[in-house]
Amino acid sequence: MVLANELTPSVELIGITKTYPGVVANSDIHLTLRPGEVHSLLGENGAGKSTLIGILSGMVQPDAGEIRIKGETVRINSPRDALERGIGTVYQHSLLVPTLTVLDNLLLGVDQGWKLGRDAAKARLQEVSTLLDVEIDPSSVVGDLALGQRQQVEIVRALWRGEGVLILDEPTSMLTPQGAEKLVQVVRRLVSNGLAVVFITHKLNEALDLGDRVTVLRRGKIVGEVTPAELQNRSRAQITDEVLKMIFGEKSDASYAAFASQVSETADETFRVDHLSVEGSGPHPVLDNVSFTLKRGEILGIAGIDGNGQKELAEVLAGQRHADSGEIILDDQSIQNLSIAARQAKGIRYVTDDRHGEGTVGPLSIALNIVLKRVGEVPFWRWSLVRHSSIREFARKLIHDHDVRAPHEEVAISTLSGGNMQKVILARELALEPRVVVYNKPTYGLDARTTSLVLASIADQAKAGVTTVFISTELSEIVSICHRVAVMYRGKLSEPIMVRSGIELKLGALMTGSTTL
Amino acid sequence: MNGLFSEVFISSLVSGGVIAGIPLIYAGLGEAISERAGVLNVGLEGMMLGGAYGGFVGALHFHSTWFGLLSGGLTGMIISLFMVVLCVRLNSNQIVVGIAITLGAEGVTALLHGAIYADTYPRVPVVHPYAIPFLSNIPIIGPGFFNHHISAYLAVVVVFFVSWVLKSTGIGLSIKAAGDQPHALEAAGGGVHRIRTISVLSTGLLAGLGGSFIVLVGAGLFVPFITNGKGFLAIVLAMLVRGRVRWLIVAGVLFGMSLSLTTALQLAGIDVPIDLVLMLPFVLIIVVLFAFGRRSYLPAALALPYDREQR
Ligand SMILES: Nc1ncnc2c1ncn2[C@@H]1O[C@H](COP(=O)(O)OP(=O)(O)OP(=O)(O)O)[C@@H](O)[C@H]1O
Ligand SMILES: [Mg+2]
Numbered sequence: 001m002v003l004a005n006e007l008t009p010s011v012e013l014i015g016i017t018k019t020y021p022g023v024v025a026n027s028d029i030h031l032t033l034r035p036g037e038v039h040s041l042l043g044e045n046g047a048g049k050s051t052l053i054g055i056l057s058g059m060v061q062p063d064a065g066e067i068r069i070k071g072e073t074v075r076i077n078s079p080r081d082a083l084e085r086g087i088g089t090v091y092q093h094s095l096l097v098p099t100l101t102v103l104d105n106l107l108l109g110v111d112q113g114w115k116l117g118r119d120a121a122k123a124r125l126q127e128v129s130t131l132l133d134v135e136i137d138p139s140s141v142v143g144d145l146a147l148g149q150r151q152q153v154e155i156v157r158a159l160w161r162g163e164g165v166l167i168l169d170e171p172t173s174m175l176t177p178q179g180a181e182k183l184v185q186v187v188r189r190l191v192s193n194g195l196a197v198v199f200i201t202h203k204l205n206e207a208l209d210l211g212d213r214v215t216v217l218r219r220g221k222i223v224g225e226v227t228p229a230e231l232q233n234r235s236r237a238q239i240t241d242e243v244l245k246m247i248f249g250e251k252s253d254a255s256y257a258a259f260a261s262q263v264s265e266t267a268d269e270t271f272r273v274d275h276l277s278v279e280g281s282g283p284h285p286v287l288d289n290v291s292f293t294l295k296r297g298e299i300l301g302i303a304g305i306d307g308n309g310q311k312e313l314a315e316v317l318a319g320q321r322h323a324d325s326g327e328i329i330l331d332d333q334s335i336q337n338l339s340i341a342a343r344q345a346k347g348i349r350y351v352t353d354d355r356h357g358e359g360t361v362g363p364l365s366i367a368l369n370i371v372l373k374r375v376g377e378v379p380f381w382r383w384s385l386v387r388h389s390s391i392r393e394f395a396r397k398l399i400h401d402h403d404v405r406a407p408h409e410e411v412a413i414s415t416l417s418g419g420n421m422q423k424v425i426l427a428r429e430l431a432l433e434p435r436v437v438v439y440n441k442p443t444y445g446l447d448a449r450t451t452s453l454v455l456a457s458i459a460d461q462a463k464a465g466v467t468t469v470f471i472s473t474e475l476s477e478i479v480s481i482c483h484r485v486a487v488m489y490r491g492k493l494s495e496p497i498m499v500r501s502g503i504e505l506k507l508g509a510l511m512t513g514s515t516t517l
Numbered sequence: 518m519n520g521l522f523s524e525v526f527i528s529s530l531v532s533g534g535v536i537a538g539i540p541l542i543y544a545g546l547g548e549a550i551s552e553r554a555g556v557l558n559v560g561l562e563g564m565m566l567g568g569a570y571g572g573f574v575g576a577l578h579f580h581s582t583w584f585g586l587l588s589g590g591l592t593g594m595i596i597s598l599f600m601v602v603l604c605v606r607l608n609s610n611q612i613v614v615g616i617a618i619t620l621g622a623e624g625v626t627a628l629l630h631g632a633i634y635a636d637t638y639p640r641v642p643v644v645h646p647y648a649i650p651f652l653s654n655i656p657i658i659g660p661g662f663f664n665h666h667i668s669a670y671l672a673v674v675v676v677f678f679v680s681w682v683l684k685s686t687g688i689g690l691s692i693k694a695a696g697d698q699p700h701a702l703e704a705a706g707g708g709v710h711r712i713r714t715i716s717v718l719s720t721g722l723l724a725g726l727g728g729s730f731i732v733l734v735g736a737g738l739f740v741p742f743i744t745n746g747k748g749f750l751a752i753v754l755a756m757l758v759r760g761r762v763r764w765l766i767v768a769g770v771l772f773g774m775s776l777s778l779t780t781a782l783q784l785a786g787i788d789v790p791i792d793l794v795l796m797l798p799f800v801l802i803i804v805v806l807f808a809f810g811r812r813s814y815l816p817a818a819l820a821l822p823y824d825r826e827q828r
Contacts, residue, residue, distance in 0.1 A: 059826070
């Protein structure tokens with residue numbers, strides 16, 4: 001490491017500034033990436049992390065500042081320029097073509113010539129995926145993959161193409177603990193060969209474990225740094241404390257509390273799922289005889305590696321997907337044949353993990369996105385006329401209550417940072433007075449403070465009698481708010497068990513299918 | 518023998534169908550390329566018409582069908598430059614620009630033709646068909662399908678070529694990505710503007726070829742508005758084949774036949790109200806749209822301008 005510091009830096013960002021209407025996303029940023037070093041970049045939602053790495057990867061043009069690569073001043077006008085200089089990027093939000101196969105996505109842009117080297121690419125993909133210990137069928141269409149699998153494809157692509165610098169913007173947000181662990185090992189090995197890595201995450205432990213150096217951004221400015229020497233010589237607790245203060249300012253309080261409360265023994269059973277099955281084209285069914293029963297106010301955690309049927313289960317519950325057999329019962333009435341809208345009217349809500357695709361309408365304002373599911377309802381509509389003033393007022397309130405970082409409620413939702421977009425989606429659903437909510441990875445991409453705020457509101461809602469299905473790959477979150485937990489593996493849901501401390505190991509084993517209950 | 522099954526009826530239907538269908542195939546193929554790349558080209562009719570006029574002038578000037586086709590294709594390409602500059606580079610609304618191109622081409626070609634050729638109505642050089650050995654000897658349908666100018670067979674070759682490009686080459690991948698997820702194409706190191714420019718220029722070229730085929734091989738002369746809606750018909754065909762461009766050959770000939778039905782009926786001496794028959798292609802379109810329209814595939818980023826920093 002000491003030796004590495006004496007080499008020419010791989011990348012120097014000097015005085016980078018970028019403003020958007022109403023926000024300074026980056027303000028006079030100086031950042032140096034060294035070969036053989038993992039540089040963790042931390043900061044709350046909207047701090048400007050993605051913008052900064054967007055500038056390095058050619059996606060965003062800075063207003064001012066200089067970029068040097070290996071000591072030489074360069075202009076990076078497009079992602080192509082960045083790739084040609086050996087900078088590979090995993091973007092925060094999937095940038096794959098959903099209609100193409102995995103293999104074609106990997107070949108896209110590389111091979112500009114007439115004939116595609118598909119066979120050579122297949123061999124190469126095999127190599128990289130063995131390295132990462134992931135299983136990706138090169139001929140599957142990306143649009144059919146779960147978000148976690150897509151993220152793996154992106155990581156494979158970045159490793160494939162980033163020869164000098166690897167940028168990872170929240171690469172682990174969709175991975176399981178095991179997947180993240182594997183990625184950490186691979187990154188370590190690559191770094192020892194001289195790669196420079198930027199690693200963005202909201203998981204502090206990950207950042208400190210993997211990072212040789214840490215930089216913290218807040219509201220577009222660098223507010224603090226932890227050097228390799230400090231990282232090695234001071235205690236983890238001390239550093240954690242300091243970094244949290246840097247991220248959130250002095251008033252930080254981002255520790256997880258245990259939110260779970262007891263479900264009353266006498267609460268009535270409100271929501272039952274009976275033998276739900278969905279056939280699939282693969283070797284095993286998408287949903288295989290899934291059953292569970294929930295009491296009023298109960299939170300059921302569903303753990304599992306992404307792509308084992310969790311999303312499909314959520315979609316069946318919400319009415320977006322047809323089940324081949326089985327039944328869903330709310331208050332002794334089957335809702336199996338009800339439409340999405342009818343289920344919503346009965347108080348069933350679904351918070352998707354696909355914030356770009358299904359969750360929001362990008363070009364519309366935050367305010368309109370917030371009332372998207374309430375078109376025609378009083379007080380936002382009256383006599384079929386839209387009432388912008390009350391929509392805006394309501395949006396302002398939610399933006400304030402949920403601490404969404406946005407210039408105002410009329411900006412297009414697509415301009416928000418990933419985490420802030422997620423806050424808007426959650427604010428919308430939580431404001432809808434639901435009876436049963438299905439959350440699919442609600443905290444992904446949220447910073448620690450917002451995560452605990454969201455978990456607290458889910459727990460509060462449950463106390464007020466809302467029945468909740470909480471799908472997550474984060475075992476720590478499941479353990480902190482759920483009453484019972486079940487594991488999904490290849491479309492099968494295990495018998496739900498009571499949550500108690502120390503259960504994580506057992507869940508981990510169930511998730512990989514290495515044991516059954 | 519008289520009537521619907523007579524030899525004269527069938528062979529003139531087939532032969533006329535091919536002649537009327539080839540322009541649809543050329544132009545439809547062009548539209549399919551643009552659409553896959555995310556550009557909805559409503560100016561196709563204008564590019565065909567411009568190509569028809571350019572081809573006419575070229576053929577008269579050089580006394581050659583092939584030079585005519587070449588200058589027709591180039592004219593189409595030049596017209597498509599408007600679309601490239603306004604829509605691909607300056608992000609104007611594709612539909613508005615497309616309509617403007619069509620109206621503009623209609624006006625300009627009618628004006629030029631009226632000023633230069635209205636008195637003489639010159640005819641272009643006669644084309645010489647090439648009968649494909651053996652195939653053209655198939656009874657009844659052989660001559661109709663396999664006795665045409667080489668540029669008709671070329672359309673089929675070009676369709677197969679484009680189909681191969683889309684499926685198996687890097688450019689093809691980039692074209693599909695530019696229409697479905699342009700940000701992903703850029704992130705992978707491609708250039709959305711570059712790919713869309715190439716695609717729109719190819720559309721212009723192919724539409725121009727289709728237009729000049731109408732004049733040089735079909736009609737033998739130019740009259741204003743000679744394309745008569747074929748550009749719009751080609752847009753619909755391109756959407757119907759849902760990116761599987763080889764089906765354009767079948768669809769083009771089928772619609773070509775319905776377009777040439779009047780002539781065939783007259784030749785065979787069958788008396789049917791002519792307006793009824795002229796309606797047929799459009800009725801066919803509506804029926805087909807009812808049957809398959811729901812499944813028609815449109816790329817996600819179709820008609821959306823691309824701006825890298827707009828996320
Ligand atoms: N294209 C854009 N147009 C307008 N504003 C933008 C645009 N891109 C980013 N911003 C704004 O810049 C700020 C920084 O956003 P950025 O995405 O860099 O945050 P981040 O640190 O990556 O946050 P997160 O952890 O939530 O991903 C935000 O306030 C965001 O709203
Ligand atoms: Mg971000």
